[in-house]
Amino acid sequence: MEKRILHIDVNNAFLSWTAVDRLKHGDKLDLRTIPAIIGGDESQRKGIVVAKSNIAKQFGIKTGEPIYQARKKCPSIINVPANHSLYKKYSDNLYKLFCEYTDKIERFSIDECFLDLTEFIKPGEDVLKIAIEIKERVKKELGFTVNIGISDDKILAKMASDFEKPDKIHTLFKNEIEYKMWNLPISELFMVGKKSLNKLDKLGIKTIGDLAKKDERFIIKHFGKYGFMIWSYANGNSNEEVNYKESRPKGIGNSVTLPYDMASIEQLTPVLVRLSEQVSYRLRKENMIASVVNVQLKNNKFEVYSHQKKLPHRTDSSKEITKAAKELLEELYKGDKIRLIGIRVDGLSGKDEIQLSLFDEKEESKDKKIDKTVDYLKEKFGYGMIKKASEIKREDKQIKP
Numbered sequence: 001m002e003k004r005i006l007h008i009d010v011n012n013a014f015l016s017w018t019a020v021d022r023l024k025h026g027d028k029l030d031l032r033t034i035p036a037i038i039g040g041d042e043s044q045r046k047g048i049v050v051a052k053s054n055i056a057k058q059f060g061i062k063t064g065e066p067i068y069q070a071r072k073k074c075p076s077i078i079n080v081p082a083n084h085s086l087y088k089k090y091s092d093n094l095y096k097l098f099c100e101y102t103d104k105i106e107r108f109s110i111d112e113c114f115l116d117l118t119e120f121i122k123p124g125e126d127v128l129k130i131a132i133e134i135k136e137r138v139k140k141e142l143g144f145t146v147n148i149g150i151s152d153d154k155i156l157a158k159m160a161s162d163f164e165k166p167d168k169i170h171t172l173f174k175n176e177i178e179y180k181m182w183n184l185p186i187s188e189l190f191m192v193g194k195k196s197l198n199k200l201d202k203l204g205i206k207t208i209g210d211l212a213k214k215d216e217r218f219i220i221k222h223f224g225k226y227g228f229m230i231w232s233y234a235n236g237n238s239n240e241e242v243n244y245k246e247s248r249p250k251g252i253g254n255s256v257t258l259p260y261d262m263a264s265i266e267q268l269t270p271v272l273v274r275l276s277e278q279v280s281y282r283l284r285k286e287n288m289i290a291s292v293v294n295v296q297l298k299n300n301k302f303e304v305y306s307h308q309k310k311l312p313h314r315t316d317s318s319k320e321i322t323k324a325a326k327e328l329l330e331e332l333y334k335g336d337k338i339r340l341i342g343i344r345v346d347g348l349s350g351k352d353e354i355q356l357s358l359f360d361e362k363e364e365s366k367d368k369k370i371d372k373t374v375d376y377l378k379e380k381f382g383y384g385m386i387k388k389a390s391e392i393k394r395e396d397k398q399i400k401p
């Protein structure tokens, strides 16, 4: 059966939701109609613009720029601090409304969902009609606007919702891609980032159509698996399913039975570092962040003991999770012979739900870049390839008599 998938994306989510909530609580001013932004703490000169009204946009204000810079562009701008519980509430209300149309819903981020309607469309019913109904109901019942993309392919639906905004519905069926998508710059294609952009450009691939028309083997030769993926997207054949199972893991863990009993922190540390990195990597793949790290040891008498600690702030950073794990090992280890070591992260939440508190640290964004590169290399070459200098040294020491 041909799939019928919607991708629904809230227009200016954080700002719209804040505006709606203020109106509801008696505020006369609609933030959407004035220069307004959602940002962090302005007093510390650290906060950045997380969302902006269209009027703010007209002042040249960009998402991601420091608030003090935005204020230079528009001194009278209203800056509203972020409020995650409010966003969660509005996101949940939206989800509840979608549940009236299908049970196959994937929450792609706090303000984006995929809906698989394939089995839920009655004979003779038009998917466009359903989309119109959803869009109008959201506006009327919840007070904000959405963009909806409709397609027979999941990624095409996502591409379609990104066409002209706000408050619009677009179709992008497989048989429409030539004239609706192929003329777009390649940077617009889902999953094409800055890094690949350079390389694509050098190969003369400027539009999505350029990529689609390239020989599959040529793209795989230059970009590997990732290349095949974006090439499939460009051709409207993602074959991806709406991942509707609410399968958020409660915690993510990894442990290893050691090849021989280890009896020193020096021996255990490199193993723990490797485990921490694998766990952080999985966390990033799930688009989650953790607030608790737990380290577990089992000795040669099969006694198990563990310690856990709360992280200073929720994170998916390899560096921070590894640091906490190492501290836990130091606290935990009492000099016995260890046969198993494990790490687990808990207190997980979706990354999008707390985006904001992460923006503070410059250091963090540097670490993020490193993590991203390492993840990419891991995917390309496998786990064994990536070792940190400190790990190699320690392992070398171990081998030496």
Ligand SMILES: [Mg+2]
Residues within 6 Å of the ligand: 009, 010, 011, 012, 013, 111
């Ligand atoms: Mg959005």
